[in-house]
Amino acid sequence: MKQQTLFIKGESMSKNSNQSNKQEDILFFSSDDWGWKTSKYQLSTRLAQQGKVLFVSSIGFRAPTASSEDLGRIWRKLKNFVQGTKEVQPNLHVLTPLVIPFQNFPMKDKINHLILKMQITVAMKQLKMKKPLMFVFSQNWLPYIKHIDRKKCIYYVVDDQSSFKGLNAEQFKAWDQEMSQYADGIFCTAKSLFDNKKALNQNTFYMPHGVDFNNFYSTWSDTTPAAASMLKLPQPRILFFGHISHDWVDAELLKKCAALKPDWSWVLVGRNSMSDNEFAQHANIHYLGEQEFTDLPQFCKAADVGIIPFVQTPLTYNCNPLKLPEYVAAGLPVVSTPIPSVSELYPEDAAIAATPEEFVMRCEEALKKTNEQ
Incomplete structure (x- = not known):
């Protein structure tokens, strides 16, 4: 019975994904870098079967440290940025944006807004994207995406990101509330997240993770x-x-x-x-x-x-x-x-x-x- 139930879950996802032959332009603002095998990776690869996807890697939650992990991540981001937008599989393109990560840098937010807007606009023009469907996985994208003429915006909530260590929790909570009201719909992978969001947006849905x-x-x-x-x-x-x-x-x-x-x-x-x-x-x-x-x-x-x-x-x-x-x-x-x-x-x-x-x-x-x- 256990195996049959799982099989049915997998089948239902597959059937739903083939209900329409219409190709969508999809902007995917991730909370992870490309290549991390999280739910964002899984979802983006499947959405690429439905249309053209531009996966925009995370801009980070906090200021980097001198740790080997942070320095390695900065180096990978720089290499990927230099390579520009790249197609990693049919219909799936990855953009690694370059931003100023340092919290106390003067004019940081204004400069980041300008350079992010430019990078996203250029990538969309290269891919001939118009009025895309947007999936947003982190509230800290909010200041940088409002200029985009979108079809719909889906806020996909997989974690309480204000609870991560080392970030400005109050700022993330404020962004989260605004993002919840800005979005056309919200998907929540945990019941507690759904309970928190449903009062902010009537189009809020509880959708637990599937499985490959x-x-x-x-x-x-x-x-x-x-x-x-x-x-x-x-x-x-x-x-x-x-x-x-x-x-x-x-x-x-x-x-x-x-x-x-x-x-x-x-x-x-x-x-x-x-x-x-x-x-x-x-x-x-x-x-x-x-x-x-x-x-x-x-x-x-x-x-x-x-x-x-x-x-x-x-x-x-x-x-x-x-x-x-x-x-x-x-x-x-x-x-x-x-x-x-x-x-x-x-x-x-x-x-x-x-x-x-x-x-x-x-x-x-x-x-x-x-x-x-």
């Missing part, structure tokens, strides 16, 4: 190999894939779990924003780097449990982890810290644990059930 079912269901196929880098590690193998960041992942919980079960392999896969030494004292916590999205089923196949060890903050309270339906489609039992959307959407598929001791216990129960099947 075919990709993750391939875990079940005999032709899908288990990831060799994981097979080298002792079982049981407890897997997390996603953004490894203090905004999301409870590093202290993971360390305590690793100490409670030193013979287990705790495996982290994804973009890492933590210090390289964060888990250095725990030999059984293994970081296997960022992987291609299409290779994740191989890591699921080598895993015994999929976990969502999120910190308990307003940010995670209002999130809907995309990895949850991905784990489920891959056939992995799931253990998560208390996240409302996890309990609401998949109450039978995810065990909830608030402490390291409970987390380990729920993993043990999941392993026992798997061994009995």
